[in-house]
Amino acid sequence: MHYLDLSLANLHQEVDWLQIMSKLPSLSKLHLQGCKLGSMNPSLGFVNFTSLRVLNLSQNLFNHEIPYWFSNLSTGFLELDLGDNSLKGEIPPCILNIQKLEYLSLENNQLIGKIPESIGQAKNLLHLNLKANSFSGPIPSSIGNLSYLRELSLSNNQLNGTVPKSLGLLSNLVVLDITRNSLTGNIDEAHFTKLSELKFLTMSRTPLFFNVNSNWVPPFQLKYVSMNSCKIGPNFPVWLQMQRSLMVLRMSMSGISAKVPDWFWNWTLKIDTIDLSFNHIEGNIPDILLNSTFLNLRSNQFKGRLPQLSANVKVLNLANNSFSGPISLFLCQKMNRKNKLMVLDASNNLLSGELSQCLKYWQSLMHLNLGSNRLSGRIPYCVGSLVALQSLCLRNNNILGDIPPSLKKCSNLELIDLAENHLPIDIPLWIGEMTSLKILSLRSNGFRGHIPLQICQLSSLGVLDLANNSLSGLIPKCFNNIRTMTIPNNGTLPYFDSLGYHYEYGYYFETLKLVPKGNELDYEKNLKYVRMIDLSSNNLSGSIPIEIPALFQLKFLNLSRNNLTGKIPEKIGSMKELESIDLSRNHLSGEIPSSMSNLTSLSRLDLSYNNLSGRIPSSTQLQSFDAPNYIGNPQLCGDPLPQCYKIEEESFNRSIGKAKDDSENSSFYMGMGAGFMVGFWTICGVLFFNRAWRHAYFRFLENINVWVYVNMVPKMNWFVGRVKKLPP
Template sequence: MDAALAFRLLLIVATTTSCSVYAHCITKERDALLSFRAGITSDPQNLLASWSGKDCCQWRGVKCSNNTSHVIKVDLRNKFFLDDLFAPFYSLSFRGMHGKISPGLLTLHHLKYLDLSGNHLGGVGIPIPSFLGSLRRLIYLNLSCMDFDGMVPPRLGNLSKLQYLDLDNSYYDYYGYGNVLLSEDMSWLPHLPFLRFLDMSGVNLSAIGHWVQVVNMLSNLRALHLRRCKLVFKYTPLVYRNLTSLRMVDLTNNMIENLNPTYWFWDAGTIRHLDLSYNMAVGPLPDAVGNMTSLEVLRLGGNNFCGVKAKTLKNLCNLRELTLSSNSINQDISEFLQGLPSCAWTKLELLDLTSTNISGEIPNWINQWTNLSILQLSANRLVGSVPLAIGSLSKLSHLHLDYNQFNGSILEEHLSSLVNLKELDLSYNSLNMMIRPKWNPQFQLSLAYFPGCKMGPRFPLWIQGQRDVSYFDISDADIVDNLPDWFWSVFSNVTYLNISYNQISGRLPRSLEFMSSALIFDLNSNNLTGMLPQLPKHLVELDISKNCLSGPLPRKIVAQNLSDLLLSDNYISGAIPSYICQLPFLSVLDLAKNRLVGQLPLCSKQSFISALILYDNLLSGKFPSVLQSCPDLILLDIAENKYTGELPAWIVNKLPQLSYLRLRNNLFSGSIPHQLTELQNLQFLDLANNSISGSIPHSLFNLKAMMQDHYHREIADNPLSWSYSRPGSTEIFDAKYDDTLEVVVKGQYLDYTSNIAYMVCLDLSHNNLFGEIPNEITSLVGLMSLNISHNHLSGKIPEKISLLQSLESLDLSWNELSGEIPASLSGMTMLSKLNLSYNNLSGRIPSGNQLQTLIDPASSYIGNNYLCGPPVSRNCSGPEVARGRHDEHQSDSDVRYLYVGMAVGFVLGLWLVLLHSYLLGRGELLISTCLTSYCAD
């Protein structure tokens, strides 16, 4: 809201009321307020705690007229929710009051000011109460950031004295709640002739094509906010222009595709503040912008303008703020800055050129911009050193130079005169912080970001005086030192703390509960020791992975808002405590690579966990039955433990969202349950190094997530980025698993972080599987890695194996496969690792295309005695191979003839013996001798 306008509105209220201590409550109005209180089911902030006793004029949020004692103001604004960006993450109490608005308020006939913003007094299917349109003396009505759903009541048009109307619903619209405010008729607006401030942001106005004509009738309107309204933009000729008082126009996030020079706001000569940020406007800046000579604030960030030229703005001598972020300037910074109106150089307070593709060095004459308070040049191609002239900008409060290519040093001279500096971001440049340890800066930073800067090897002691820091990041800063004793007390009020990827040593304190504002801690990849401390009450994310923590986990935990708890790669021992089940918002739990023993604790209620990573511990028992209470589980990794028994069939019903299942290096037995193939989202299955037997299920074609090739896998489909809601709340939160997972691909252990989301893998190696490879496996065209080696599989390689065009690694080694290698294998263009060794394969090895580029191709075929052709030395047409093939076929014939010959010989021999005996018995020796001689011949 415009500050001058807000002051005037408050002045209006102030002139009609004085200190309510002199007023006395009117009984029926007191009863009306009590009826409102009766409709409130929850008041976690105790806004209504003082609403008792006879004199309602003394109640919190209530003001009465000193002259008439009538209630003229009710202000129950939820300041915690509206004024704090991170408030939704604290707890449900910060959502303010819950309940309904009682129609008893209609008794307050003299009410001029009503503010219920930021409270939860609506709900799905509950619109703004139309009876509020009967409070005809209202001058100020604020229902913003509430959860109403449905049509905006036209009866608000009865509030003919209204000067301030705020129905901002953009919070709910932005976060994708089911609550939708909309209006199909704005004809009631012109009935508010005194309206000065209008905010309908987040209200769907797509059905109203003539909204410009309607707004044009509000001759006293000074501030117009229509963010995220799905506005229809078309040429709307105005017969007369009635918006002669308009100062502020905010039309952000309306998907405007072009800024037509005929649009009405270009000719509104009184506009001082124009915000068209985060639309979809393309092309060059319209020349019409340069005619708005009254402009003081111009915000065009988040569009797709290209080749933005500063000369378009040369007539804007009153310019105080200019935001062009995320557009394409594509010019040297010196040239662009010189093109800006020189008449505004000493007036400009804010310049935001973030992500505009500017290049070159910051010019030394930047010190002529003497009024500059905010300078944001992040994410560009700026080079060279940061000029000392920056240090002359004594009014500078925000300096953001992150994600550029600056080099050189940051000296005390850069910062010593910046006494008003509040935010300093030098992240990810090649800068050295050459600052004396005993230097005592004059400023007090609230944001101090130095990741990737060289601050070490000693811990930067000059930050000891920065006791107002809320956001602090010195990650990857080459610090090799002990954490100073004063560290935790200096940063006791921090909200975000990141010291990761250094070599910082030191023992963690026993408790960090005193850090009541902390939301996010990232301490991973250091040398911190000690046990996991008691955590701050409101902490949401904690990462102390890759340190040297030891001992058991604490017996209790007060941080009930934890959503991410990452403690992998430490020396934590003992059992997993039962309170893990009681963390209502826990979404990611990573305790991998520790020394944990026992089993997962039994949970008595449903868990909302989405990623559970416990690999490389000493956990044991059957497949954890507690997981039946985790229906939202997406990633499960319990590899490299001592789990036994068979895989349960209930996985498909109890874990329907499962996408990543990693069970390798355990003691699981039994067969692969066919129900496992009914998991529609399963794209990563690793059962390697167990004792699983039986055949590979033919129902593999049910694995739909493995049947989508990577060309059609959208980023939005990333199953490791998810939204979740908290019990008892309609709020939606975003989460992402982004820690390191070890995955065996191409015979190597590889580390994956969030890119594991795009890995499609099936690994059944090192088990006791038998039977043939099912042809259905060729339907899994999304597979990038397939490993079924070290089993007892027989038969042929499926002829259609080449359908797996996304395969990068194929390992069928150490089985009993026979027959020829399918020639189509050479057409698998992504294949870089192939292992068919130690089988009974025969025939010519396919050649050409991708097979010529394999890693170590000769080793892919060893242990197959009857394969020939490159890369093996055996020639397909040579005598050795011919003899081998002949011998192979002959050996089979020889065996058959041997058995037949043995049978015939046995019968003939027996006949001769009997005949010989007979002849001897008759004395016919001569005949016997002849027969014997004949048989011998």
């Protein structure tokens, strides 16, 4: 037997597989990819593979170092693939001593240490793939000795130092990938001296300076270049103009701040994918028909009208620029009516006017984001014809009127973001028919009426944001019907796939603004992990439903600034995924449930300005929050507020003081009354029993009466007479 392929067969229990295979002396090719093998028996000192030329052990379950029996492989051994295992340790010298080795893949393991300088001795290597490990140190300069090398993949490691100029000697190199490392320094013409065969150049997310002369003529004709996060600017790279075979250009976050040169747009007509996002590129897009399948110019300084598109364009991302003019000019352009566009993101620009009925010509749209512009008017009824639509974002415009019921025809919609517009209406009941919805954001619109119970039919809902409206009534008790908020999850798995569009050489992720912990944040790739209910700043009343604690997967809950009463649900501690809870500025009463001490993931808590009382439950978690998170509850005590005994003592002192004051007042009045009675009856008793004193007392009263009559009566008569003589 010369060839054996058992790939994907379950050999997990075959402990002696290596000894069995070594008994096939004529075997030259052995493929055991994905067989769930648990060990390569590193303790073995010898394995008889004298005829073997190709060995593929990738995608197994090895969790040990590379064994030294590889030194027994024949001198004619050509290909070794140990990728996608859990191999540990360093690259052993025995691997690099295989003289005729042409293909070596150790990708996606846990290998450490430096790439050995002896790698330069494997002079027959054509493919060297060491990506996705933990290699550190510099790229060995001896790699320049591998004159036959066609592929060098070192991405996703921890390599540092400068890139050796000896790489420029690899005259047969087709693929160079050093993405996601910590390499520093300059890349100049010397690094490419003899790379005439280079087709794929990838050095993204590596802090390198691409420093070449403006008149440099590259020796290569690239098909794919990815230099995201490399320092290329501020000038626009002129050498690109000489690349006539380029299909993919990715230079995001590369520090380019110049104006787009005149040659650029015509040059792009044959390029499939262009990503120049997050630079400071200036200028207008001329009146030509853009042709790239994937065009990302996000976060630059482009201005003027939106461009014309050919039917080839699938993704157009122009967000965060200064494009202006009526949106209808773009939607209604005759050439654009033939479009096949799947993604249109022109958010955060200066576009104006109404969304016209021309929206019906964009039937292929899956993601439409026109948020944060100056759009006005109503959402056109024809939006219901966009049946492929998965996300609709019109946030932060001046949209008026209502939400057209035709929108429910878009049964694939997963995200609706109409926040920060002017929609003072009831939330439509038909919203419950959009069962694919995962995200619903209607905050800051003026919505009125009750929260419809039909929202509870949205079993896939992950984000419900109705904050800052005029909603009234009770919080629905049926929120526990939203399955994605109740089904257990280990916390690391996404609740749904990323909202966006994936393309062979690119991707688009939908962005959503949320206020999970009091501050507005942008969520993109991590949106799929969010579970949130925000009903804050409304006029909701009643108690917090006891069904709320059944939302085990909820991470952010905000019910603040309403008119809620009653107690905090006792079982709220079962919501162990909660990271933020805000119940402030309501009329909640009673004690804080002791179960809240179980919320170990909590990083934000606000219970301020309610009528809560009693002791704050003791736990490291609840005591980690500052006093302002509890203030406005006079009867609440315990760390971080004043200790309960102080409040009890103050209350006791107040009651004692009041009792003391009452006692003193009572004693005063009782004493005064007793004194009056004693004095009164003493005088009466003396007058009653002593005749001489009684006669003297009555003579005293008679004398006073005579004195008043003699002295006061004449004067009163004189005064009355004078008054009568006064003229009227």
